[in-house]
Amino acid sequence: MMEALTQSIYFGIALSLLCFQLALWIKSKVKSAIANPLLVSVIIIIAILLAFGIDYDTYYNGAKYISFFLTPATVSLAIPLYRQLTLLKKYPKAIFGGITAGVLTTMVSIFLLSLAFGLNHEQYVTLLPKSITTAIGMGVSEKMGGIATITVVSIAVTGILGNMIAEFICKVCKIEEPIARGLAIGTASHAMGTTKAIEMGEIEGAMSSLSIVVAGVMTVIAVSVFANFI
Template sequence: MKEFITQSVYFGVVITFIGYEIGLLLQKKFKTALMNPLLIAAILIIGVLVLLDVPYEEYNKGAGYISFFLTPATVSLAIPLYRQLSILKKYPLAIFGGIIAGVLTAMVSIWLLSLGFGLNHEQYVTLLPKSITTAIGMGISDKMGGIVTLTVVAISITGISGNVLCEAILKLFKITEPIAKGLAIGTSAHALGTAKAMEIGEIEGAMSSLAIVVTGIVTVLSVSVFAKFI
């Protein structure tokens, strides 16, 4: 009976949905970024799979149908970006200047730290797209020969640190312009940071979500150059 259930393609889909719902409930209850629904769901699902002795491949036979929607969902990110085009036209220099500076900082600092840690090419390109939205980051990691799963983990850690620390960091470094605050959060901590930016203010939220997509695209271009360095 156990084999019959776990081998059904619906098994992977159902436990993924249940795990995510539990994650959402916990996040609502505790209201902290540490209670990230994605991480909670992943930990719960791994627990269930280990307990039932189901290998990842078997889970993914069903769960793979969920991943099917990743490309269409990434394509759909164009819609929120399109709605914010008017802001982009109003402050092109501040937006592109800030984001390009941020992406270069990301590339150079990840490169230098990877050199310092003595990482190999596979490990280095796994981390290069760590500050951008998971949808685009997974694609970059895959294309460059990185370990996609670990890229997702690095992206989650990045988002959670950004979400938890952004208010203190921005205050410490006297970044007070709402536009600059939003860009700083979105460029460094993608969607998880943006959730906090939306709480801080409307302009911050809009700028942060704009920064997610622009940073993703600028990073795609920069990674193809920086990937060759290690």
């Protein structure tokens, strides 16, 4: 019975979709960044797989058909970026200046901390793309020889934290300009932070979603240099 159940490719697909729906429902009840739907559904799926003694390959045999859409979805990020291109033309200096400063800070601080912790190359490049959107970050990690699944975890931790601290940081550090706030949130904590930026205001939200892609592309370039340092 168990074998018939898990041999079907629909097992992995159905399990993923159902658990995601469940996670969305939990999110609507809890209303906190910690109830991140991706993280919650992954925890539920792992718990189910472990409870029934089903290994990852059996699950992935079907679930891989969901991953198939990742590249087209990342390509589709071009559409929200294109819609915000007028903003980019309006404030090019603040946008490129702010995001460049942010991306360089990411690279240098992760490099120094990795040295301090004595991380090896694999662990170092796993963490380098931790501030950018999963779609771009996972690819960067894979390409550079990192552990993509751990990169996804670090991206989720960063995003959830960014979402929670955004308002506090803007207040304490006197980041008052809506444009600067949006750039800060999007560059530091990608899409998960952007949901908070959207709550803060229209300009904050637009700037934050613009930063997701701009910071993502800049990070790809920066990582190809910084990855060689450890």
